Amino acid sequence: MGVNSIDGTVLVTGGAGYIGSHTVRSLREAGREVVVLDSLELGRREAVIDAPLVIGDIHDRDLVATTCNEHGVTQLVHFAAYKAVGESMETPAKYWRNNVAGSVDLVEACLASGVNDVVFSSSCSVNGTPDVVPVTENAPIHPESVYAESKAMVERILFWYGQTSDLRSVSLRYFNAAGASFDGRIGEDWTHSQNLVPLAMKALLLNERRLTVFGDDYDTPDGTCIRDYIHVADLANAHVKALDYLGRDGDTVAVNVGTGVGSSVLEVLNTTADVAGEAVPYDVGPRRAGDPVATFADPTFASDTLGWTANWGLREIVETAYTWYVSQVERAR
Known part of the structure; x- marks a missing residue:
């Protein structure tokens, strides 16, 4: 066209x-x-x-x-x-x-x-x-x-x-x-999600199942896997x-x-605890097959080609997700 x-x-x-x-x-x-x-x-x-x-x-x-x-x-x-x-x-x-x-x-x-x-x-x-x-x-x-x-x-x-x-x-x-929208209107449905942030929020807010951290003996600063959260x-x-x-x-x-910044599993959980004022209940389990130790993007090509760069980081991700999931729990009551 x-x-x-x-x-x-x-x-x-x-x-x-x-x-x-x-x-x-x-x-x-x-x-x-x-x-x-x-x-x-x-x-x-x-x-x-x-x-x-x-x-x-x-x-x-x-x-x-x-x-x-x-x-x-x-x-x-x-x-x-x-x-x-x-x-x-x-x-x-x-x-x-x-x-x-x-x-x-x-x-x-x-x-x-x-x-x-x-x-x-x-x-x-x-x-x-x-x-x-x-x-x-x-x-x-x-x-x-x-x-x-x-x-x-x-x-x-x-x-x-x-x-x-x-x-x-x-x-x-x-x-x-x-994360979720900044006005709290839409976010990720945690019903079927296997992603870390909603699972951490679920463990924190529903008190029904502790989060499992898959391995804490990786060759990373805190022993947990590193990912690029956008x-x-x-x-x-x-x-x-x-x-x-x-x-x-x-x-x-x-x-x-991606953002080009890698965050470990424990960094995500610590940021969540900081935002919520309450620690995420978790246990350390064995490593999960197929999990890369660390992966994060080089965002240079996205910037050069599309004129796109990420504006927000882990803190905003956790803050917006927490606000969204709290609203979903309150609505369900």
């Missing part, structure tokens, strides 16, 4: 999910028209707030085409995917069908409707356990799960669509998204920047989206 694509509507698949709903808000705040396509299997209707919501599946080419045509869609942000690493190893077909084949159906329907700009929700897990940190975009692609492989496959599929059609894409390789609002903004980049006729690229 070239330079005019940013004047049209953005289709956000999976826009009722955690990162998707924050991105929808960022797009609206940037003045963009948005339409959300979500099955609501894992998304929440209320998270979409006031954006138009089409309930359906990315496999439904007719529905995608109709949505694109009726709403004047010119760009796509594609979140809709399953993302549980353990489940992907137990039921791989679910991930091949939805994450890979579903993405092909979606892209075909979008291309048929004249939508050529795609921002794809990828993952730093495509690199597996990195040999060198910080991780650059030139790091080897070495998935260590079916989930990670599904993300790597879609990156390659999008690359080849770029060779065989007018499609251009930005694959955003997220590091560890966390505020979900920063991550949402990266999608807006990526769409702008494509609107300027940017070439197909994959971009690491």
Whole structure:
């Protein structure tokens, strides 16, 4: 669509999910028209707030085409995917069908409707356990799960669509998204989450299960694994920047989206205790198979290519997450 694509509507698949709903808000705040396509299997209707919501599946080419045509869609942000690493190893077909084949159906329907700009929700897990940190975009692609492989496959599929059609894409390789909106309106549902921040909040606020720290004997300053935690609002903004980049006729690229700062598990727990005024109850368990010792992004390429940098750090992540989860507990009473 070239330079005019940013004047049209953005289709956000999976826009009722955690990162998707924050991105929808960022797009609206940037003045963009948005339409959300979500099955609501894992998304929440209320998270979409006031954006138009089409309930359906990315496999439904007719529905995608109709949505694109009726709403004047010119760009796509594609979140809709399953993302549980353990489940992907137990039921791989679910991930091949939805994450890979579903993405092909979606892209075909979008291309048929004249939508050529795609921002794809990828993952730093495509690199597996990195040999060198910080991780650059030139790091080897070495998935260590079916989930990670599904993300790597879609990156390659999008690359080849770029060779065989007018499609251009930005694959955003997220590091560890966390936190909630600064107004406390939307955040991560901790019901099924296996991420550290919501699990720590759950242990702190629900008193139903102590957190397990998987290993404290790693070769790191405090013995626990190090990860790059990125505020979900920063991550949402990266999608807006990526769409702008494509609107300027940017070439197909994959971009690491992280802060460049590594935080250990114990640093996250200590920051949580500082914010909450109460320690997170935890036990130390054995190391978990496949856990990299340390991984964090080199954000240079994101800054140079998209003009994006992270604005917030671990403190803001924990503060916004804590506010959000306290509100959810109070609402449930």
